[in-house]
Amino acid sequence: MRAAPSIALLISLAGCNGILGISKPGSTDLDAGPGSIDSSVTRPFDAAADAAFDAGPVDGLVWNLAADFRVAPDQQNPSQDGYGNPDVWYYLGSETLAHDPATYRSMDDYNFALWDYDGLEGWFDSTTGFEDLPHACINSSGSDMNPFGQVVWPAGAVLIHPTPANLAIVGWKSPITGTVEVGGRATDRNSTCGNGVLWFVAHNDTDLASGALDNGGAQYFSAGLGGDSLAAVTVSAGDFLYVIVDPRDGEYVCDSTQLDVTITEM
Numbered sequence: 001m002r003a004a005p006s007i008a009l010l011i012s013l014a015g016c017n018g019i020l021g022i023s024k025p026g027s028t029d030l031d032a033g034p035g036s037i038d039s040s041v042t043r044p045f046d047a048a049a050d051a052a053f054d055a056g057p058v059d060g061l062v063w064n065l066a067a068d069f070r071v072a073p074d075q076q077n078p079s080q081d082g083y084g085n086p087d088v089w090y091y092l093g094s095e096t097l098a099h100d101p102a103t104y105r106s107m108d109d110y111n112f113a114l115w116d117y118d119g120l121e122g123w124f125d126s127t128t129g130f131e132d133l134p135h136a137c138i139n140s141s142g143s144d145m146n147p148f149g150q151v152v153w154p155a156g157a158v159l160i161h162p163t164p165a166n167l168a169i170v171g172w173k174s175p176i177t178g179t180v181e182v183g184g185r186a187t188d189r190n191s192t193c194g195n196g197v198l199w200f201v202a203h204n205d206t207d208l209a210s211g212a213l214d215n216g217g218a219q220y221f222s223a224g225l226g227g228d229s230l231a232a233v234t235v236s237a238g239d240f241l242y243v244i245v246d247p248r249d250g251e252y253v254c255d256s257t258q259l260d261v262t263i264t265e266m
């Protein structure tokens with residue numbers, strides 16, 4: 001079906017996505033929030049929980065990152081949502097690792113075959129000096145994929161990847177004034193290497209919730225520090241919610257991170 005990656009691609013992988021992952025011990029655990037059975041550790045990907053995800057009732061408008069992701073030739077950044085509202089989803093990098101929206105910038109380049117794999121496509125920032133990174137891409141092939149034999153990339157899933165110095169961010173600009181629930185989770189999809197990532201959910205310039213994934217870990221946003229607040233977030237039209245992935249201690253190898261994001265009007 002697919003030819004083996006070229007030598008150039010393998011070099012690229014070693015430089016960009018780290019065949020030889022190095023894990024750092026002793027990173028601060030940001031998950032140590034009280035009152036949740038899920039708050040103390042990050043866990044391996046849980047297929048049963050995956051099956052239960054998205055099973056809840058729907059009361060209002062729902063925005064789903066993966067479902068709304070527009071693929072070529074209809075790609076947009078910023079992108080309309082599923083209701084036709086313009087400029088709702090933003091695929092962003094940053095100038096630094098600070099959570100400062102003034103330094104967030106659009107990923108203005110589109111990769112039609114990420115890492116030369118047809119069916120993996122999406123946005124990246126070519127100005128960082130890190131090839132293809134940061135990026136926010138989707139598996140549009142209709143089949144699960146396993147690039148390099150490392151990254152577990154389910155059909156239809158959106159994965160983002162930071163650099164050592166640039167956050168990878170998905171922004172949602174609210175088309176409504178009201179209250180929304182932010183659901184979803186972050187999953188390290190390359191468990192072969194790396195030190196995991198930090199994730200954050202922010203409202204404009206204020207972090208609402210955060211967590212740390214160990215390599216191969218997954219965590220629902222609701223289980224992170226401050227995760228309870230995501231059940232009801234008051235927004236005005238034009239406000240931004242950001243889901244941010246930080247490389248964790250500046251180590252970015254093997255940080256392909258699946259984001260499931262569902263924003264539901266209450």
Ligand SMILES: [Ca+2]
Binds near residue numbers: 189190
């Ligand atoms: Ca990893």
Ligand SMILES: [Ca+2]
Binds near residue numbers: 196251252
């Ligand atoms: Ca990392």
